[in-house]
Amino acid sequence: MFRIGEFSQIARVSGRLLRYYDSIGLLTPQHTDEATGYRYYSADQLPRLNRILALKHLGLSLDEIARLIDDKVPVEEIRRLLAAKRDELQHELREGALRLRHIESRLAQLEDAGTLADYDIVLKSAPAQPYLSVRASFPGMEQAVAMLREVTRAIARGVPPQHRENLVVLAYSDFEEESELDLEMGVALTRDIRKRVDVPGRGAMEMRELPSAERLATVVRSGTDYRSHQALAALGTWMEANRYRIAGPCREVFLELPFQRPDQQVSFVEIQFPVTQAA
């Protein structure tokens, strides 16, 4: 029989750990003196402790370990638990490798620019949402902005504030192209509305669904520069460095409803690109 100090020295663990394992019933000393509270361990408890340590090193929680070693657990359950751990670890390793690339691209950026980038890209996910919109093609930006103004007014008039969230523009055409702009303009809603909302000269807006998105690479640009090259460039660099590719039409989310007062600027816009991991 060993006192806790000897036993901990043999196993090269702390006394505190042994007391803790005792307190949670994971490893109870063979004998505890009632009067003094002294714990006495026997040598043949060492294999059990070693099993605990070995399983802990595999990444199992003490709860899981307790379940595995306490009674006769069917092999099938052990297999399931270990396989689940394996999958979990594989997933973590993939995420970790991604994070490593993120950090390395930030470091490279520091070398290039001498400072942290002005734009921070953040990954988000978004649920599907009701979406009231119109879609059209435009020869140029000016016409698109004019239309956006009309759509905004229609929304302000026709959709009660408690039912609407943000003004969202979907861009189906490529930014690079000088040709036509194919845009859908509308408002995300908290619930479907049945009311007809008209845009002058365009007719009724349509109820659709803004699809959910697992991964959105997002960046916020201020509204003062209308098409922020820098924000888009930052997104592009980031996607390349982290091996994402675009998986759907770009979304522009307006944080505040613009054009409400004559002097009101577009304040901030979040650009969102649905992305997937490149192969």
Add this chain to the structure above:
Amino acid sequence: MFRIGEFSQIARVSGRLLRYYDSIGLLTPQHTDEATGYRYYSADQLPRLNRILALKHLGLSLDEIARLIDDKVPVEEIRRLLAAKRDELQHELREGALRLRHIESRLAQLEDAGTLADYDIVLKSAPAQPYLSVRASFPGMEQAVAMLREVTRAIARGVPPQHRENLVVLAYSDFEEESELDLEMGVALTRDIRKRVDVPGRGAMEMRELPSAERLATVVRSGTDYRSHQALAALGTWMEANRYRIAGPCREVFLELPFQRPDQQVSFVEIQFPVTQAA
């Protein structure tokens, strides 16, 4: 200005997170109503929140993030912090890959044997320790055991219990070879002792140092089977699966001093192999 609910919906974070960041001073709302405690955020606080989220995603702690974004931090410090994070992550990824192999070898074992192995291998490290010993060659196991008995008695007589730890045998010869056994037998001590301790027919034991070991692959065998093939086999399998190789003489640590009473068995022995990562 947004109330906390709107702001959290825009940024897709929880209100609790925003309150927490406020409480630790990481992101203070632009205005807080004194009377009601309501927090009001402005749109231009979103870039700061995004920077926080982006850095958090890289694995920085909120403390580190606060240091990086609160004042004008020199670029050099940012670089250092990110480089440190990168190294840390690389290390974690290597450890994780190792753990993954451990798990996979356990799973393979389950398939083969239909149960968890009887022996659990545990990695430990050990500091250097004073060591009082004799080294000799033996034609066979019987002679070695006879000698171990003598050495044990000499220790029991000559070294006071409070100065000694475990009986340790170092095996310089390979287990596989049928030829001579080259063994060092002695006792690990809590401090150097100067007293002469004689083994009958061998002369004085020598004070040496048991070198420290970064990584020891260890397994406990019960003393009843003298040379446990199974324990050694388990260690071998484990080292192969996890790509370690032997980096020094094997140690056998006797948990209790054997041969003290005529009927006393050797109870448990921990076999320790110094190992290094294979290339």
Add this chain to the structure above:
DNA sequence: TTGCTCCTCACGTCACGTGAGGTGGC
């Protein structure tokens, strides 16, 4: 006036490390 949103505690998380303050054992 009724929901809705917001507020402030306060506990729980996971596996111990680290004192504080006190007592048994050789």
Add this chain to the structure above:
DNA sequence: TTGCTCCTCACGTCACGTGAGGTGGC
């Protein structure tokens, strides 16, 4: 008797999630 070892609280960790219980705002 003096150290030494052991004991039992209890706080701290990290970044919030999750109620509980209560109040302002449209």
